[in-house]
Each structure stands twice: as C-alpha cells, then as structure tokens.
Amino acid sequence: MxxxxxxxxxxxxxxxxxxxxxxxxxxxxxxxxxxxxxxxxxxxxxxxxxxxxxxxxxxxxxxxxxxxxxDFAEVIKAGKTPKPVILTLFVNWCVKPFTMLAIAWLFLGVLFKG
Known part of the structure; x- marks a missing residue:
C-alpha cells in the first residue's frame, strides 16, 4: 500500500x-x-x-x-544572472515596439487602407 x-x-x-x-x-x-x-x-x-x-x-x-x-525569491535569483534579464528588457523595449509599429502599418496602412 x-x-x-x-x-x-x-x-x-x-x-x-x-x-x-x-x-x-x-x-x-x-x-x-x-x-x-x-x-x-x-x-x-x-x-x-x-x-x-x-x-x-x-x-x-x-x-x-x-x-x-x-515568485519574488526567483526575482532575486534572476538578478544574479543579468544576461537573460538584459536580453529580455532589450527585446521588450527596443525590438517589440518597432515590430508592433510595422505590423500596425502593414494592416492599417496597407491592407485595410481607405
């Protein structure tokens, strides 16, 4: 048992x-x-x-x-290995806004224009 x-x-x-x-x-x-x-x-x-x-x-x-x-204990651990954190911040703040701008332009400015 x-x-x-x-x-x-x-x-x-x-x-x-x-x-x-x-x-x-x-x-x-x-x-x-x-x-x-x-x-x-x-x-x-x-x-x-x-x-x-x-x-x-x-x-x-x-x-x-x-x-x-x-889990804030994991946040402290993440701070001890900064490379993934920096990469994530870079992608979220430097790459994604321009990607969203390009997608918005494609749909609103080209595909669904007027």
Whole structure:
C-alpha cells in the first residue's frame, strides 16, 4: 500500500493579515493626505495627456505580479544572472515596439487602407 503525502500550504504573515494591511494603508494614505496636502498637488501635476503617471506606475506594480504570479525569491535569483534579464528588457523595449509599429502599418496602412 502506498501513502501519498500532501504538503499543506500555509498562508504567509502578509497573506494571513491582508485585510489589516489594506486598512492600515488606507489609514496611512488618508493621514498623509491631511498632513501633507501639497504632495497631492505635486503628484497630480505629473501627468501625460491627463493620465496620472504615479497612479499608472502604482497600478502596474499592483497588477503585474498577480498576472504573472511572480515568485519574488526567483526575482532575486534572476538578478544574479543579468544576461537573460538584459536580453529580455532589450527585446521588450527596443525590438517589440518597432515590430508592433510595422505590423500596425502593414494592416492599417496597407491592407485595410481607405
């Protein structure tokens, strides 16, 4: 007879008290807004085409790990071998935008023109 051992996954301290962390962050945000109202004015001025850059950056960092299910221990390991990281950044930021531009031009400027 074989016995299968299942590992029980425990919640981390952060995950276990997530509701408390959210409430704490809301409270800190309200307190900072009351104590330093000029910070909100400065942050509001940092925008491009009426898109708040600080909010866009925060939303990115809030949603991206959830979408890709990042294991942050692996991120630290990746930092120790920079060649693949640099190659990925180069392709994503230097090659792909021009590829997308070429594909958009092909479809919108040539195939489906007028």
């Amino acid at each position: 074989e016995y299968v051992i299942h590992e029980e996954r425990r919640l981390s301290f952060f995950e276990k008290y997530l509701t408390g962390w959210v409430i704490l962050c809301i409270g800190v945000g309200i307190a900072l807004g009351k104590l330093f109202p000029q910070v909100a004015v400065v942050l509001d001025q940092i925008s491009i085409y009426q898109v708040s850059i600080p909010i866009a950056i925060c939303l990115f960092f809030m949603m991206y790990p959830i979408m890709v299910k990042i």
